[in-house]
Amino acid sequence: MNKIFAASLAAIILAATTGLAGCKSQKQSGDDTATDTIAVTQITFNADSAFASIEKQCSFGARVPNSEAHDRCAAYIVAQFKALGLDVTEQKADLKAWDGKVLKSNNIIAIYRPELTDRIIICTHWESRPWADADPDSTKHHQPVMAANDGASGVAVMLEVARHLGELKPNIGIDFICFDSEDYGAPYWAESQAPQDGSDWCLGSQYWAAHPHVPGYKARFGILLDMVGGQDARFAYEGISMRYARDVMVKVWDAATRAKADHLFQPIEGGYAQDDHVPMNETAGIPTIDIIPFIEGEHSFGTTWHTTSDTPQNISKETLRGVGQTLLQFISEQ
DSSP, rough: OOOOOOOOOHHHHHHHHOHHHHHHHHHHHHHHHHHHHHHOOOOOOHHHHHHHHHHHHHOOOOOOSSSSHHHHHHHHHHHHHTTTTTTEEEEEEEEEEESSSSEEEEEEEEETTTSSSEEEEEEOOOOOOOOTTSSSSSTTTTTTOIIIIIIIIIHHHHHHHHHHHHHOOOOOOEEEEEEOOOOOOGGGGGGGOOOTTTTTHHHHHHHHHHHSSSOOOSSSOEEESSOOOOOTOOOEEOOOHHHHHHHHHHHHHHHHHHHTTTTTEEEOOOOOOSSSSSHHTSSSSSOOEEEEEEEESOOOOOOTTTTTTTOOOOOOOOHHHHHHHHHHHHHHHH
């Protein structure tokens, strides 16, 4: 996934809001009382189950578009959501990639309580990048990424959250969307052949934003999960999220505190990410945040990002638990 991070969010926050400092002062003035009155859910996210799902997805091999592993994993994801009692729509489309290849793309949408008009989205991408072009070993740059974290972790967390909806009984509709063809952006050796606006990435979400699975589709907001199982993951306020869905981001981070995951969700300035939430915000008009790692230093998204080391062995169950429990807590507050 092409993630373009800046060192500071100051400019974007000043342009779009009264500033992060103002946000913090508002929280301090009223949040203590609010926190005391918001119940903590007793439903527990099962990180072992989520990890098993990551292992299963990776067992098919790298889920590169147009591969057998890709099709087999899609069938697995569909079957899992259906087994949980959700309605499932497969949005298949032929999408032309930067290199002229036609990708047999499949956005998978699992729908909880379709009769409700008050809806939210939880989403991720599910396929694998064809090139491990950030691997420290340059001889591996043309190998595909297994994508245990950068793909499978988001699906696994969503499946486990969906598993608990019968207990949670939220009074909102939830659409779980697994976007395809997100990570097919041009590798570094072909960047001159690709569009310079970043549109070679996030093809599945671009398509869905322009052609939603339901005509006239509306949702209150969306939450994008990206690389939510890394051993070194820490999540900061992402810039595009702050521009379009600042209130949602702050509320999710507050829920993380109640879920005892505030060591992962840090209320600090992060950077900008070119990710699936961009077309959701800018084309679909749905305020959407991105829960994505921001790590100071050379490896902004973690040491396994776009490498052959993005395997289940490098997944943290504690990170999965923290993200999943935060989502359960947040949904319980809606």
